[in-house]
Amino acid sequence: MLLFDRILPIVLLVAAVGALFASVVVVRQQHVAVVERFGRFNRVLRPGLNLLVPVVETAHDVSLMTQDLHLDYDAKTKDNVTIGLEVAIQYRVDQEPCADVRESGIYKSVYTLADPVGQIKDYFADALRSQIPTRDLETVFSEKDAIASAIGEDVKEKMVGYGYAIVTTLITSIKLPADVQASMNRIITTANDRVSATNEAEAAKARSVIAAQADAESMKIQGEGIAQQRIAIAEGLARSLSTIQESGLSSNEANMLLMFTQRLGMLEKFAEKGSSTLLIPEDLGSTDVMAQVMAAIEAERRDGGKA
Template identity: 45%
Template sequence: MFIFDLLGGLFSIALVLIVVGALTGNLFFVVKQQHAVIIERLGKFNRIVGAGFHAKIPLIDRKAATVSLRTMKNGFDIDVKTQDNVTIGLEVSAQYHVSYEMGAGPADSGVYKSYYMLQQPVAQMRDFITDALRSSIPVYTLDEVFAKKDDIAKDVNATVSEQMDAYGFTLVSTLITKIALPAEVEDSMNQINAAQRTKAAAQDLAEADRIRRVTEAKAEAEAMEKAGEGIANQRKAIALGIKDSLETIQETGVGNDEANQLFMFTQWTEMMNEFAKSGRASTVVLPTDFRDSASMFEQIIAAEQVAKDDAGTQA
């Protein structure tokens, strides 16, 4: 009889708990997708439940925490010093999530560790990343930090990932999104860049001027070469013309001396005709007999020089 009374009492208590739980919403609960809920029974860890519909014992079981399994982002700023003693500001972005590893038992899972093993996991992860960056940046110069920022971030991510894994977090990536310089350093770098661009522009202009001068020199040399060839051909043509003229005169039976004198007379006559056609008011004294002139060539040159001087005076 006593046993039946005891069972009846327990059934009544259970019935009351069910009714109270149903009325207060403490009996059934739903876990959203990409979330996990930690259930404690009388203050002690009991189990981890995933997405779906679940039930718990009212007043005995409680939802200790709802843990998100989605990837989260945390950004922060830190100041570090480079090898060449330049203090720079870094904007850092970290992507992380609670580890999906279940382990051998619930206590080895990422959800369990992320809740029970670290009071402020996000703040601790930030401290780990800050310490890693302040340890690695000082071995690089300012220029190397800009050139190798992705490699530095990967090394920091690998180091901090191992540390955070013990607390149930997976560090997906660590990014250095911005490098801020002091105003005076930025101005100096801008001046250096401007000077380098000015130097490069001056070198380009000098190279262009050199090419122009070389091209002009080559063109002038080629022109002089062509002019020389023209003069040589002209002289050759004159010589051939004189030769042909003498041969023509000699074919008429005239002797060599007479032929030469006739040719010289012809040249002298043409010279006088050209002088008369010029119309200049210069006076040139010439011998009446061209045979008396032993230096006809010098006299012709003298006449041409007088004509040039007279033209210069009129101008």
Template identity: 35%
Template structure:
């Protein structure tokens, strides 16, 4: 065989072999392929095995339609002149029905989204104080999403969610805020502790008052019983011993109580009472003083009644 023909056959075989490989292509899941013919857009193909004209049609790009997240850090100033850093996270995706727009109309989608985030945040945050900024972060996120929805739809992008993921004031401002919060909590704790102490003191005073009332009632009942017992003892003693007066009986009772007191003082192991020298005869003087006091009290009472 002619060597030239053999070379041509060999060259044709190689061409067919590579053309066969160039005929088929695959597109991954959640991805769309963009086909061009001689530099002109032809069609969009979905995931799976695809066929194209070898050497004429080319897969010039693959567009991922999965949800992607872009975090944008923005520095701005609040209404009360505090510089803060906000981190805005934008979740976006390419709309499967607008692959052409996403591939041909927008060169840098992340850069475009970042520009709009900066514009919205720096237009709204300077109208809000730092304290209200934490409360209105959802409003800022909604504003970012609304602005991006209206703009990026033209370029085939959909906005799933916009989130304000972090608000970080200047370090000195943050330290001052922490000091203020700590002082407020300490003030509340002090107030609560004072209220608790007040309640405890009130309850203790009430308990002490009730205790003293019961103690006084007990002492009154005890003295009443003692008086009743003394009265019965005096009457019995006078009936048993003829010629005995009530005064003699009272002197005897006082003497008995005197010796009982001495006995109690001497029987205690830890008593520290110092006894002053005296004689039992002083009991008569004590009885006389008590009698004179009673007589004087009765006289004063009678005089007051007459007046």
């Protein structure tokens, strides 16, 4: 009996200390604790040191931090192409203040859904499969952000009733079947080749126009040069004929003498250029130009001797 009297106070002291420590709850930052008393909701504890009634009360931790969720879905487009979608979702417990704590996001997140992630996944699958079939493949790619925004708003309205807020929704990847991907690559390659060919054709056209303009300008200049050259030749011939006629030769003889000298000049140019081919008119001998020239020279000499 004496031993029992000594041990009992120690046991009671240990039980009291244990009960004291069991009734202390430390709630972390960005968390809250939902307190139940005999299994029924009682209150919400904020971050810091909190006390519970031992045995009577229990606390459930609730994170207020934003959660990141990555999900994969399959959907069929309007043009009957099955695509894979990777969706990134950020969500958290709704923290909008409410007059009645039982209407708050914290209360609903604990007591309305057993599997919030599974529910979010199902809602997004339903929203995606109502958006994708109304668009063809090209539109899905061009309106990816609009689709993500639309499904995010749709699921947000539904999840707020369960105490969760959808923060951000992103479609991070669109996967295509291998044959569709190959076809799209060929289409893009063909389009690029068409653009390249068009550019090359335009460049070739521009070069041709420039070259034609340059040729026309060159021919114009050459024509002007030839015309000037012919004028100069004509003037020179006129002066030569006048000079020859003053020497006493007739017009016919003067013309024949000029033709003869021109032929000699042509032969001289052939010799200077080292040409191996020489063209001689058939009537060069029949014109008897050389005889007439020599006769004219001989007549000049006789007239000079008489003088």
